[in-house]
Amino acid sequence: MCDQTFLAIVFGPCDKCSKEKPLRAIYIKSExxxxxxxxxxxxxxxxxxxxxxxxxxxxxxxxxxxxxEEERAKLHDVELHQxxxxxxxxxxxxxxxxxxxxxxxxxxxxxxxxxxxxxxVSSSQDGKVIVWDSFxxxxxxxVTMPCTWVMACAYAPSGCAIACGGLxxxxxxxxxxxxxxxxxxAKKKSVAMHTNYLSACSxxxxxxxxxxxxxxxxxxxxxxxxxxxxxxxHGHGADVLCLDLAPSETGNTFVSGGCDKKxxxxxxRSGQCIQSFETHESDIxxxxxxxxxxxxxxxxxxxxxxxxxxxxxxxxAIYSKESIIFGASSVxxxxxxxxxxxxxxxxxxxxxxxxxxxxxxxxxxxxxxVSTLRVSPDGTAFCSGSWDHTxxxxx
Amino acid sequence: xxxxxxxxxxLKMTSKxxxxxxxxxxxxxxxxxxxxxxxxxRIKVSKASADLMCYCEEHAxxxxxxxxxxxxxxxxxxxxxxxxx
Numbered sequence: 001m002c003d004q005t006f007l008a009i010v011f012g013p014c015d016k017c018s019k020e021k022p023l024r025a026i027y028i029k030s031e032x033x034x035x036x037x038x039x040x041x042x043x044x045x046x047x048x049x050x051x052x053x054x055x056x057x058x059x060x061x062x063x064x065x066x067x068x069e070e071e072r073a074k075l076h077d078v079e080l081h082q083x084x085x086x087x088x089x090x091x092x093x094x095x096x097x098x099x100x101x102x103x104x105x106x107x108x109x110x111x112x113x114x115x116x117x118x119x120x121v122s123s124s125q126d127g128k129v130i131v132w133d134s135f136x137x138x139x140x141x142x143v144t145m146p147c148t149w150v151m152a153c154a155y156a157p158s159g160c161a162i163a164c165g166g167l168x169x170x171x172x173x174x175x176x177x178x179x180x181x182x183x184x185x186a187k188k189k190s191v192a193m194h195t196n197y198l199s200a201c202s203x204x205x206x207x208x209x210x211x212x213x214x215x216x217x218x219x220x221x222x223x224x225x226x227x228x229x230x231x232x233x234h235g236h237g238a239d240v241l242c243l244d245l246a247p248s249e250t251g252n253t254f255v256s257g258g259c260d261k262k263x264x265x266x267x268x269r270s271g272q273c274i275q276s277f278e279t280h281e282s283d284i285x286x287x288x289x290x291x292x293x294x295x296x297x298x299x300x301x302x303x304x305x306x307x308x309x310x311x312x313x314x315x316x317a318i319y320s321k322e323s324i325i326f327g328a329s330s331v332x333x334x335x336x337x338x339x340x341x342x343x344x345x346x347x348x349x350x351x352x353x354x355x356x357x358x359x360x361x362x363x364x365x366x367x368x369x370v371s372t373l374r375v376s377p378d379g380t381a382f383c384s385g386s387w388d389h390t391x392x393x394x395x
Numbered sequence: 396x397x398x399x400x401x402x403x404x405x406l407k408m409t410s411k412x413x414x415x416x417x418x419x420x421x422x423x424x425x426x427x428x429x430x431x432x433x434x435x436x437r438i439k440v441s442k443a444s445a446d447l448m449c450y451c452e453e454h455a456x457x458x459x460x461x462x463x464x465x466x467x468x469x470x471x472x473x474x475x476x477x478x479x480x
Binding site: 058061071079083098135274292311313337338339379395 | 444459464471
C-alpha cells in the first residue's frame with residue numbers, strides 16, 4: 001500500500017566526528033544532520049553553564065510558569081460575559097436542514113467549502129473524496145484514495161484542486177478537471193510526508209503551499225510544486241488533531257490543537273511557537289480563528305468549547321452546560337463572530353452566543369456523531385458532516 | 396590505534412547520561428520557550444473583550460446567519476411558489 005519508503009541513513013560516517021557508527025538524525029535549524037549517538041550527547045551538554053543541572057532547569061521552568069500565570073492573572077480584570085451584558089440578547093433562531101448530501105458509503109470525517117461559496121469537498125472513512133455542488137446536491141467529482149480514514153481534506157483557494165490525506169501519512173493534491181476522459185487519480189501529486197496519520201490540512205493563501213498537522217505530533221508547511229518541506233513546527237507533546245490559519249489580514253500565524261490538551265499559536269516563517277494555552281481537560285479536536293484574528297475558539301473531548309483571546313493571552317470564555325457531556329468535534333464562527341457553531345458527539349449541533357456565553361439554539365438532525373462543521377465563505381449557511389454518512393447544509 | 400581508556404570513558408558517558416542529557420536538552424528547550432512566552436506583551440481582558448464586542452457589532456448587519464436574510468436572497472432556502480394571478 002505504501003509506495004514510498006523513507007531514506008534513512010542508519011550506519012555510516014558521522015557528520016561531526018566522521019567515525020563510522022550507528023547514526024541518529026537530528027535537526028538543527030530545520031536542516032537534517034546525521035550524528036552518532038556520542039556526538040548527540042556531546043551536543044546536548046555543550047554550552048551547559050556551570051551548575052545548570054536538570055534540577056535547576058526544572059525549577060526555573062516551574063518559576064517561569066508561575067510568573068506566566070501571575071502576569072496573565074494581573075490583566076484578568078473582568079469576564080467577557082460581564083462586559084457583554086450591555087449587548088442586546090439574540091432572538092430565537094430557526095435554522096433547518098436545507099440540503100442533505102448523500103453518497104458517502106461510510107462515516108464522513110472532514111469537509112471544506114470552496115471560495116465560490118457553492119462547492120464542497122468531503123472525505124470519508126471508506127477512502128472516498130467527493131466534490132459536491134451544494135445548491136443542486138450533485139456530485140461533481142469523486143476520487144478513491146488508496147487508504148481508508150481520510151481524515152483531512154481541503155479546497156484550494158483557486159477552486160482548481162483539492163488536498164486530502166489520512167492513514168496513508170501523506171497529503172496528496174488532486175487537480176480538478178472537468179474532462180470526462182481524464183482520471184483524477186492519475187494526476188495525483190503527493191506533497192506531504194509524515195511519520196503518522198494526517199489529521200488536518202489547509203492551503204495557505206495560495207495554491208502553492210499547504211499546511212499539515214499529523215498524529216506524529218508535528219505540523220509542517222510544504223511547497224506543493226516540489227513537495228519540499230519549507231518549515232516544521234515541533235512542540236506538541238502528542239498527536240496534533242487540528243489547525244487553522246489566521247485570517248489573511250492579521251499575518252503569518254496559525255493555531256493548532258492536540259491530544260496534549262494544548263492549543264499553540266505558531267509563527268509560520270520562523271517555526272517558533274508564540275503562545276500556548278493549556279486549559280482544556282482533554283484532547284482538543286478543533287480550533288478556529290475568530291473572524292478578526294484576535295482570538296480563537298476550540299472544541300474538545302471535555303465537552304466544552306473555549307474562547308482564547310490572543311492579545312490578552314488567556315482563555316476568556318467557556319461554552320458549556322451540565323447537560324452536555326459529549327465531546328465537541330468541530331467548531332466554527334458565523335461571519336460576524338457573534339455565533340459559534342459546535343458539532344458534538346451526541347449527534348447535535350449547539351449554537352452559542354460568543355459574547356454572552358449562553359446557548360441560543362440546539363439543532364437536531366444527524367443520526368450519528370457530527371464530525372466536521374464549516375460555515376460557508378459568505379456566511380449564508382453552514383455544512384455539517386457526520387458519521388451517519390451524510391452532510392447537511394443548514395440555513 | 397584508539398586509546399582503550401578513552402573509549403571506556405566515552406562508553407560510560409553514553410550509557411550513564413543518555414536519559415539525563417535527553418532530559419536536559421528537553422528541559423532547556425522548555426525553559427527557553429517559557430522565557431519567550433513570559434515576555435510577550437499583553438492587554439487587559441476588559442480591552443480585549445471590548446474589541447471583540449466592537450467587531451461583532453460592526454459586522455452583525457452583514458452576517459446572514461445572525462440577521463436572517465430573505466429566502467429570495469439565500470440560495471439554500473426554498474423560494475416561495477409563484478402564484479399566477
